[in-house]
Amino acid sequence: MHERAGTPALEADLIDVDALVRAYYELTPDVSVPAQRVAFGTSGHRGSSLTSSFNETHILAITQAIVEYRTAQGITGPLFIGADTHALSAPAQTTALDVLVGNRVRVLVDEFDDYVPTPALSRAIIAWNADPARRAEGEADGIVITPSHNPPQDGGFKYNPPHGGPADSDATSWIANRANELIEGGLAEVNQAEPSAVETYDFRSAYVEDLASIIDFDAIRESGIRIGADPLGGASVNYWAAIRDRYGLDLTVVNELVDPAWSFMTLDWDGKIRMDPSSPNAMASVVAKAGDFDLLTGNDADADRHGIVTPDGGLMNPNHYLAVAIEYLFAHRPEWRADAAIGKTLVSSSMIDRVAASLGRRLWEVPVGFKWFVPGLIDGSVGFGGEESAGASFLRFDGSVWTTDKDGILLCLLAAEIRAVTGKSPSELYRGLVERFGDPxxxxxxxxxxxxxxxxxxxxxxxxxxxxxxxxxxxxxxxxxxxxxxxxxxxxxxxxxxxxxxxxxxxxxxxxxxxxxxxxxxxxxxxxxxxxxxxxxxxxxx
Structure with a gap:
């Protein structure tokens, strides 16, 4: 544990944003160095321009490889693209658009030039492909430009195929290998064009309107609970105000500041700035406001993770909240399939196993990585999929798919529904689980x-x-x-x-x-x- 963990960032902790962006354009990676090659992990390619691991060269090559991959797969519809608030995300989106337009790909960007949370982009892909008229124009897919909760100097680039979730390892391996080939070839096969005009899509309105199909806003509004939402300077910043206004909630956006240096953050356990809503140290300034609200929430930079803060329990351990969410959902979603399973990664708490057994539901335990939940969420055979790292999604009221990527906004809203319907905080409900099943x-x-x-x-x-x-x-x-x-x-x-x-x-x-x-x-x-x-x-x- 770093000696300053949980304390406010100082000037010396902050990145030089201008130098970071300059390095994106000026430094050229050497793909003979393993650390500078394109490499897709569980959440896309990540790196920093300062270490020549996330630069314009990488994004030119990755985007061209994605174009070639989707062509080979027969994907002919629009490609949705969105970016979070990291300093390298905007330049990476500009680079990607040059390649997409240069390859004559129909691409849709945010109508208001807003940041796009990962779940909003996943939802856009799913909604397009579920509409027969739109699907007739070709299946849609997407690119999310984000390193999630990683420190400010990092960039990330992720491909979501037509199922809307993270690409599987077959796809990412092909894309990474092809991108490295393109870099080795001096980018000679990369097509570029200045995007004079691209189509737009209102990610925010579409997402916010669709939330009525999965969250009981009437119960939240009628309960009068006071909700605080902290976007942690991330892509959900304008979404929370839109949710408040659309559904008439007593909701305060406690921090509307977007700062690519994240100067307002408290340091994580290792002394780094990291926008992890499940970390007590990164969330220290948020937890300090717990007494001002009935429920306080946080999201990371692309809003695929959630943090739940209650006045009686502080910041909940993600495993604890997942167990509470599962028990609540399977008791309050009668239209879900009777055989819908509970999905968890194998490093998540066994408290979930005990909850599943008490509900008489099948437990579906998979390796680390949200991609494993995608098929079950699509066909409704998995009602809920969650990871111990505070990422989860679940089905709509009617048992149909919502997102196939993690949705931190959704899980925060579910906490509000749980508080409104049960009259108890998620922390209080977890203490009830401990009384029944033990305290892990x-x-x-x-x-x-x-x-x-x-x-x-x-x-x-x-x-x-x-x-x-x-x-x-x-x-x-x-x-x-x-x-x-x-x-x-x-x-x-x-x-x-x-x-x-x-x-x-x-x-x-x-x-x-x-x-x-x-x-x-x-x-x-x-x-x-x-x-x-x-x-x-x-x-x-x-």
């Missing part, structure tokens, strides 16, 4: 690992683990594939009756991540964490 201790830590060890961990088979006990309990499962869809988890998960741990290699650092949880308290959790490192070390031959 959960933590994520990092352990040092060489690149070779990380690679070995990513390939590790659960059967290679020799241990039979975990912190005094018999091991009941050793997983290297997710129970829900049998997809490789890129690591291992070891489970006992009251505890579990999962180990996965980091994609950016020489560490592996250990997620662990125990229903027997913090002391038992420490034993689980220690044994996790020993068990993984033995399996890796260390």
């Amino acid at each position: 201790a959960y933590e994520r830590t990092d352990a040092a690992a060489t690149p070779e060890q990380k690679a070995a961990l990513g390939r590790l088979d659960g059967d290679a683990i020799a241990a039979s006990e975990l912190a005094g309990e018999p091991i009941t499962a050793k997983l290297s594939r997710a129970p829900g869809n049998d997809a490789a988890i890129g690591g291992v998960k070891v489970v006992s009756e009251d505890a579990w741990f999962a180990a996965r290699p980091s994609g950016t650092e020489d560490v592996y991540k250990v997620y662990a949880e125990s229903f027997r308290g913090p002391e038992h959790l420490r034993l689980v964490q220690a044994e996790a490192q020993r068990i993984v070390g033995e399996a890796l031959g260390g």
